[in-house]
Amino acid sequence: MHSRFRDRRDAGHRLAAELRAYVNRPDVIVLALPRGGVPVGDVIARELGVPLDVFVVRKLGLPWHDELAMGAIASGGVQVLNRDLMRIAHVSQAQLEQVVVAERAELERRERLYRGDRPFPDLRGKTVILVDDGLATGSTLRAAITALRLEGPTRIVVAVPVAAPEVCDSFRDVADEIICAETPEPFRSVGQWYDDFSQTTDEEVHELLAGARAGAPAEV
Numbered sequence: 001m002h003s004r005f006r007d008r009r010d011a012g013h014r015l016a017a018e019l020r021a022y023v024n025r026p027d028v029i030v031l032a033l034p035r036g037g038v039p040v041g042d043v044i045a046r047e048l049g050v051p052l053d054v055f056v057v058r059k060l061g062l063p064w065h066d067e068l069a070m071g072a073i074a075s076g077g078v079q080v081l082n083r084d085l086m087r088i089a090h091v092s093q094a095q096l097e098q099v100v101v102a103e104r105a106e107l108e109r110r111e112r113l114y115r116g117d118r119p120f121p122d123l124r125g126k127t128v129i130l131v132d133d134g135l136a137t138g139s140t141l142r143a144a145i146t147a148l149r150l151e152g153p154t155r156i157v158v159a160v161p162v163a164a165p166e167v168c169d170s171f172r173d174v175a176d177e178i179i180c181a182e183t184p185e186p187f188r189s190v191g192q193w194y195d196d197f198s199q200t201t202d203e204e205v206h207e208l209l210a211g212a213r214a215g216a217p218a219e220v
Contacts, residue, residue: 002184007196008036008133011161012043014181019129019159024049027154028127031055033144034114035200036133040161042208044131052212053121054205055130056110057144058103063095070096072143073103075111076120080146113202114209124152134190135163135180138170145174162193 005011022028028050032041038054045052060071060081070091071081079100086096128148132141145156158175160168164187168180182193191197 002182002193005161005182005194007194008039008161008200009043011133011181011194012040013047015040015131015159015161015179016044016047018179018181019044019048019157022048022050022127022129022157025127027125028129029053029121029123030129030131031148033057033130033132033141034110034205035202037131038205038208039200040133041129041131042212044129044159045212048129050129051121052209054114054209055144055148056107056114057140057147058107059140059143060096060099060103062089062091063099069139069143070099072140072147073100073107074144074147075107076147076151078147078150080143080150110202114205123148126153127155127157128153129157129159130175131159133161134193135160135167135171136190138163138167141171142174145171162190163187 030041030045030050030052032038032052032054034054034056041052055075057072057074059069060073062068062070070085073079130144130148135141141158148156155176157177158171159179162182163180165183165185168178168183171178184193
């Protein structure tokens with residue numbers, strides 16, 4: 001029987017219990033996908049005694065079908081492109097640049113808001129625990145992993161509270177480890193598995209990151 005989460009912090013506690021192998025390890029960092037992944041990641045980072053940061057990813061959608069990703073840009077100045085899809089869809093360089101400019105502006109806005117002027121962390125030789133509040137199609141997280149590999153971490157561990165079984169399984173070939181606390185069937189939607197799935201705001205993300213850096217106690 002699959003059990004629901006009270007809220008994102010409850011989900012974080014459940015995941016942290018499955019990540020005990022990473023407690024107090026100096027080579028470990030939690031990177032959360034904003035916005036919803038940050039309250040989950042905050043609890044995990046605190047319980048494991050490791051740093052928390054954000055990994056901002058923006059999908060590059062086709063100009064006429066923005067849900068279909070032809071690539072992604074991410075924190076650290078990373079850009080990943082699906083050249084095959086671009087060729088099949090006849091996307092010109094000018095069209096690509098137009099999408100990149102728009103998404104980079106939004107990425108930079110969020111980076112400034114969340115990280116201020118702090119540089120993106122050096123991930124070389126690190127184990128990254130990549131966190132979101134759930135996986136629907138998984139396309140954003142897949143783009144995040146592709147982008148993250150370019151930053152040189154030793155190991156990428158994906159940790160999410162809930163995902164469809166087949167989506168969770170599909171990450172076994174791209175992540176070094178995948179932990180999905182709940183894999184209900186039928187899945188329907190991420191929000192269905194939370195009592196409280198209210199939207200996380202930019203302000204909350206900023207406060208959680210500032211609190212994590214200062215070592216402030218979290219609300220339980």
